Amino acid sequence: MGETHENLLNVDGLVKNYGKQRAVDHLSFSVNEGECYALLGPNGAGKTTTIEILEGLQHRDEGRVSIFGKDIKQNRTEILPHIGVQLQETVLYQKYTVKETLQLFASFFPEHVDLDSLIAKLDLDDVKDKRLQKLSGGQRQRVNVAVALINSPKLVFLDEPTTGLDPQSRRNLWDLIKQIKSENRSILLTTHYLDEAEILADRIGIMVKGRLIAEGSAKELVLKYCGAQALWFHFKEDCGSSAAQEDLFKLQTELPWLEKAKMKDGGFIATASVGVEAIQSLVRCTDKLGIKLTALELRDSTLEDVFLELTGRSYNDADQ
């Protein structure tokens, strides 16, 4: 494993079926050295199935997966000592202390990091002699991450690491993940939190129904699929009403950039490359047509706008 590979992880045409249902559908992506790549998608998108195939825990039906240039299927024993894994749902020995847990997992690997340093790095010093059953959710998840780092892996798989955590614990874990990244380790992260992907990932792959529908950095995705800014506006009536739809139609004939406007939060949202100009033209046009605007908001576009643009559905409504 001493060689250097620019792409530590390569996935090509990955397919996984559960009976007649296709969970992963010809998925291809790669993770480069020192990069944090996030698989972002709503629940049921196939993220966990994908990451577990890459970790060698599940079998694939089609496609190729290579880690450090070697196929995981044929070289599992050789690859495992060099990857770190944090599963989405694992209950470690609850009667074990933090230190005992780390000692146990350290013993499974031919080489491991100094446990006291690892405990300090993960801010677990105060609870190192506490049993896991006495820890908070955030502390337990830090232990799970510590276990994933015990063998000083080059590539770390983190499957929804912050799910179920309170906001403070989430932020603490983000800091930790940033720290792991700063050590030039590659990270494959799955998440259904848009903000998490945006903050942590160098590149994001958006997964829907087992397929990768878009890929790039958060900025690239926003610019490619939305425009830098998003303009949300509201008429007197709710967007679902025929009156509001009629008003929108009238506006669209005058303002072509409104063609792709979508319903959101009772109003409409449209993306624009220059927001101020868009506001000016919208206000002028509504005045001209006698349409009453009751609210107007201009903000930077987000991944949520990208998702809405790509799927036609709001991200929060997209759990499959």
Next chain:
Amino acid sequence: MLTNSFRELVKCRVREVFREPSAAFFVVAVPMLWMLILGFAFNKNGDYSYPIGILKEGSVFEQPIVIQNLIKASENDPHLKIFEGSTEELAHLFNRGTINLALAAKDGAIVFEFDPANREARESRLYVNDILQTGLGRSDFYKTIDQPRSRPGDRYIDFFIPGLLALSILTSSLFGTGMTIVAFRRNNLFKRFLATPISTYELFGSFIVGRFVILALEMTTILVFGWLVFDFHVAGSLLDYIIVSLVGTSAFTALAILMGSRLDNVGAYNGLVNLVTLPLMMLSGVFFSLTNFPDTLATVLRYFPLAALVDSLRQIALEGVSITALAPQLGVMVLVTVVCSVIGRAAFKWY
């Protein structure tokens, strides 16, 4: 085999028991309770009774003279417990198990009503018949003397303690190991292990060797408590006794691995354990000797793994037999260990 990971896994198995108060209770306290209950229940010298029912017809003076004699004898016989009643009342006492024999006078004879398959009922019949016949003047042709045996090694408790140790090994292995396996699978812990370079053999081996440590605790409890309370001794070699126990523990831990190889539901595993342990307990001579069964059945039952363990422990403890003479029993247990481990590994579901 003695790698660092193996040592850590064995430590885990042991800590699971010592850090779980209920598990420690089952390993230490339950065998002692069994010993106390059964030891005293079957070890009360001469304290036994024959509960019989007599069909009541009119006053006592209207009963045939033999029955009047029996009722009179019962006043001075602590072993004879008489219940008089109507046919319906006696039937009720039979149903409850209060009596195991009923007497009635009919056409100049005494009718004994009892279940011939019930050994205690047969004993009651013989005892009562003796009183009836001797009360009318029957005498024995030859003098006999009853010599009670209650020296260490001859008592029921001496017979029972090796059986109890075997039973303890069986139940703690099946529950301790199997339940742990099922719970780990349910908690995705095996899945987490699968993402490390751990070897399956080390994992399985740790379950067996971890049980050895628990066995040391079980054995010490049973042997020391048996010695202190009942003056129980192992007539043969203690080392042989330990080796046989280790082989038995391996067999039942391997059986637990096989039984838990695919389940992730504790309730289903409990059901499976009951399905396996109940016949093993009843048909392996733990509580009573296999000679109570018909010869052909007893011959087959001797090859049950629990029967092989019970028999080996009894032969060493009661007869001082050497381990070299126990090759067939040890062979059965080793075979169970190998077969269950191989099938268990092939069938093992990590998650």
